[in-house]
Amino acid sequence: MNKDKNYYKILGALHEETAPQIKKKYYKLSFTHHPDKGGNAEYFAEITEAYDILCDEESRAEYDLKSKWGKNYNEYYDLFDVKIDFDYESEKDRLEKFKKNEVNNIQIEVDDSFDGNIEYERWVKCKTCDATGKDFSSKIVIRDNDGNIVKTFDGEDGCDYCEGSGKDYTGGDCYFCSGKGKIGLTPCKTCNGEKRILGKQKLKGIKLEGEETKVESMGHFSKDGKVGYLLLIKKV
Numbered sequence: 001m002n003k004d005k006n007y008y009k010i011l012g013a014l015h016e017e018t019a020p021q022i023k024k025k026y027y028k029l030s031f032t033h034h035p036d037k038g039g040n041a042e043y044f045a046e047i048t049e050a051y052d053i054l055c056d057e058e059s060r061a062e063y064d065l066k067s068k069w070g071k072n073y074n075e076y077y078d079l080f081d082v083k084i085d086f087d088y089e090s091e092k093d094r095l096e097k098f099k100k101n102e103v104n105n106i107q108i109e110v111d112d113s114f115d116g117n118i119e120y121e122r123w124v125k126c127k128t129c130d131a132t133g134k135d136f137s138s139k140i141v142i143r144d145n146d147g148n149i150v151k152t153f154d155g156e157d158g159c160d161y162c163e164g165s166g167k168d169y170t171g172g173d174c175y176f177c178s179g180k181g182k183i184g185l186t187p188c189k190t191c192n193g194e195k196r197i198l199g200k201q202k203l204k205g206i207k208l209e210g211e212e213t214k215v216e217s218m219g220h221f222s223k224d225g226k227v228g229y230l231l232l233i234k235k236v
Contacts, residue, residue: 001059003067007050015064015071019055026051027233031109036121048103104220104228111235116206118232123196123220129188131225132180133195196221208234 008015011029013022029047033039053059064070106122125131162174166181173179187193206215211234219228 001053001063002049003063003070005046005050005067006069007053007063007067008069010046010050011054013054019057019060022051022054026055027107030107034107104222104226105231106219106228107231107233109233109235110208114208114232114234117202117204118206119200119202120230121198122201122218122230123222124199124201125221126188126191126195126197128190129195130180131195131221131223133188133191133193134180135186135188136180195223203230206232208232210234211236 007013011022011025013025017025026047030044033044033047035041035044053063064072067073106120108118108120110118126133129135162168162181164181166174166179168174174181188195191197201218203215203218206213213232213234215230215232217227218230221227
């Protein structure tokens with residue numbers, strides 16, 4: 001939350017409007033400004049941030065109290081709410097990061113001609129490397145300072161850290177080998193180390209449920225393993 005931003009103005013919303021009303025305004029703006037539709041990525045990030053704050057009951061109450069743009073602003077909080085912000089990312093880095101689909105959910109607008117079948121693009125898990133981004137079939141070459149090959153072994157050799165078990169001392173996945181029990185130092189040739197690939201998704205037999213229909217686990221697959229949802233919104 002950034003209390004110095006006017007989230008209401010960003011969404012064109014009023015203090016008196018309810019979360020469902022603000023939600024509709026967000027959807028309308030997102031159709032126009034989504035990067036996949038040629039919109040401005042930075043502005044889309046702004047409206048998404050505003051939506052997340054104003055449509056969450058607790059976040060909105062805090063924002064309304066602490067922001068001068070809020071409904072119940074109390075300047076008392078400005079005296080004690082001091083925030084030090086270290087900006088390590090440049091604007092370009094943040095834009096590139098956003099373009100790589102940090103927003104996992106996909107929204108598509110449909111009309112009365114929708115027949116239950118749809119095809120769209122989405123990021124999916126790379127099956128070749130099982131979302132590790134590594135090529136376990138590659139050879140690992142050890143060289144000396146002069147560039148001479150000292151040792152060569154397969155990428156599928158066991159991980160020394162977990163002794164090939166794929167688990168750490170807590171029983172969770174070994175961080176070093178991503179739970180594979182083996183090491184791969186070369187990026188996966190299919191996804192180039194991205195852990196996912198962009199592909200076409202086809203769905204059939206979808207039944208619309210009112211104005212909005214959510215299809216779980218059919219959004220983008222993110223690099224941290226999370227999967228968003230597909231939201232079909234009927235044109236007004």
